[in-house]
Amino acid sequence: MQVPAPFEYERATSVDHALDLLAVLGPGARLLAGGHSLLPMMKLRLATPEYLIDLDGLAGELGYIREPGPDGLGDEIRIGALTRHRELLESELLAQRLAIFPDAERVIADPVVRNRGTIGGALCQADPSEDLSAVCAAVGARMVIRGLEGQRVVDMREFHRGPYRTAVDDGEMLVEIRVPIRPAGGSAYEKVGRRAGDWAVAAAAASVSIADGAIEQAGIALTAVGAGVTSAEAEQLLVGRAPSEGLFGAAAELAAAACSPVSDQRGSADYKRHAAGELARRALRRATGRALRAQA
Numbered sequence: 001m002q003v004p005a006p007f008e009y010e011r012a013t014s015v016d017h018a019l020d021l022l023a024v025l026g027p028g029a030r031l032l033a034g035g036h037s038l039l040p041m042m043k044l045r046l047a048t049p050e051y052l053i054d055l056d057g058l059a060g061e062l063g064y065i066r067e068p069g070p071d072g073l074g075d076e077i078r079i080g081a082l083t084r085h086r087e088l089l090e091s092e093l094l095a096q097r098l099a100i101f102p103d104a105e106r107v108i109a110d111p112v113v114r115n116r117g118t119i120g121g122a123l124c125q126a127d128p129s130e131d132l133s134a135v136c137a138a139v140g141a142r143m144v145i146r147g148l149e150g151q152r153v154v155d156m157r158e159f160h161r162g163p164y165r166t167a168v169d170d171g172e173m174l175v176e177i178r179v180p181i182r183p184a185g186g187s188a189y190e191k192v193g194r195r196a197g198d199w200a201v202a203a204a205a206a207s208v209s210i211a212d213g214a215i216e217q218a219g220i221a222l223t224a225v226g227a228g229v230t231s232a233e234a235e236q237l238l239v240g241r242a243p244s245e246g247l248f249g250a251a252a253e254l255a256a257a258a259c260s261p262v263s264d265q266r267g268s269a270d271y272k273r274h275a276a277g278e279l280a281r282r283a284l285r286r287a288t289g290r291a292l293r294a295q296a
């Protein structure tokens with residue numbers, strides 16, 4: 001069945017308006033951002049909302065990528081939840097300071113999807129095969145969630161509560177993603193898919209910062225090999241040590257050992273675990289190269 005069940009439609013004109021609509025319409029209402037995940041689910045009747053609250057009119061209010069500023073958020077880049085994949089791909093600021101975003105965006109879907117799909121929609125979909133979740137987990141991003149009572153900030157690593165479940169409660173919405181910027185920091189994303197623009201068979205996100213010749217901070221997250229895959233053990237191994245191929249390999253092995261892929265039409269569990277480890281090693285190598293260049 002490729003036709004959604006009947007639903008009512010409301011168009012929000014501001015964040016406050018969207019939150020008012022969520023309060024009035026109750027749990028039968030769903031937010032609609034780019035629609036590239038929700039509409040296919042509705043067509044398959046995997047989602048049957050009574051009301052759709054369209055956020056497209058909030059692109060002016062929530063579509064932005066802001067430089068660190070002097071307003072108490074001096075070491076974070078702020079990304080509005082309605083920022084489109086295409087804007088992340090084309091951002092000069094991200095290319096210079098957080099190259100992991102354009103790395104990932106280059107291999108997400110195709111221009112049609114990237115023109116409408118949003119970072120907020122991608123993170124709130126909480127699909128374990130979705131690329132930006134690993135990116136945000138590796139760079140230590142924080143999610144700003146707003147409700148009528150105010151706003152709260154949740155670490156990306158606490159944001160996903162399982163496949164297709166997030167920390168966003170009824171009556172709330174994700175409004176911003178805050179990403180810390182570190183001096184001498186670098187990040188990278190590596191993905192294997194079956195063909196261009198396809199969902200990942202496996203992928204790896206890495207971020208490092210370097211001080212006095214040693215790794216000061218490290219983040220590793222994997223995509224499509226189990227839900228919410230980060231490896232504290234792998235990250236701890238890296239911190240305080242001088243970067244080297246041997247170290248990257250050892251950390252990548254730990255990260256791969258921690259994942260739990262399943263065999264399916266995209267490949268066997270063994271192949272995916274092997275790919276995840278190799279991709280983690282490559283991402284660490286490239287992130288470190290970028291960090292060293294930022295330091296120079």
Ligand SMILES: Cc1cc2nc3c(=O)[nH]c(=O)nc-3n(C[C@H](O)[C@H](O)[C@H](O)COP(=O)(O)OP(=O)(O)OC[C@H]3O[C@@H](n4cnc5c(N)ncnc54)[C@H](O)[C@@H]3O)c2cc1C
Binds near residue numbers: 119168
């Ligand atoms: C053909 C195709 C290929 C794709 N390939 C890839 C790929 O390779 N890699 C990848 O990562 N993704 C891929 N995607 C998914 C794509 O990135 C989607 O754009 C993204 O997953 C959802 O973003 P959206 O803005 O369209 O969200 P929507 O579909 O509008 O919403 C998704 C969910 O998030 C909720 N939501 C949206 N915004 C908010 C908010 N601000 N606060 C709270 N909840 C919110 C909605 O209620 C819904 O539950 C693909 C999609 C398609 C159609």
